[in-house]
Amino acid sequence: MLHIGSIVWGVKNLLRALKFWTQGLNCRLRNPPDDDWAVLVPVEGPGVQLALSLVTSEKARRHHLDLCATDQQAEVERLLALGARRADWSYPPHADFVVLEDPDGNRFCALQR
Template structure:
């Protein structure tokens, strides 16, 4: 079973994006943002988490937004998604990475993150 864990938004100014999206969506940082990363959640009630990450790419030339899909059984979900037509992406992973980068049949990238789902 997969669950959308985060909508990941690539920006050139994390602080500005936190301010804008926080006000636009009535969200607040889950914890203190860093210069290159922040997680926003609804101030009230339930809603989708939004992760904001620093990027250097231009939105006209490079995909800057993607979904993080949480999976309790990451390996099984990756295999299932590959059987549905997803493709593996050539990616350099940091040591201990808890995610796998895939692309949908149209080439849009997304991550499958090993995470306990509640």
């Protein structure tokens, strides 16, 4: 089973984006931000997380979905069977995500949760 864990939004100025989106969406920081990453959650009630990711390239894909799975490997295989492709990606050590592309080439991540 998959669900949207976060919408990841690429931004050029993390502090400016934090100010705008916390006020614009009535959100708060889930935990203290990193230099290049912050996660916002609704102030009240449930809702989808908005993850802000610092991007430095105009060509970078600026937005994508993080899909959370209880059985990541099974979900990745299911998505591949439906027409997804593995993206060419350089993973950091101990990565908890797999980068895939939908049939149109839009990237998204499958995370183990």
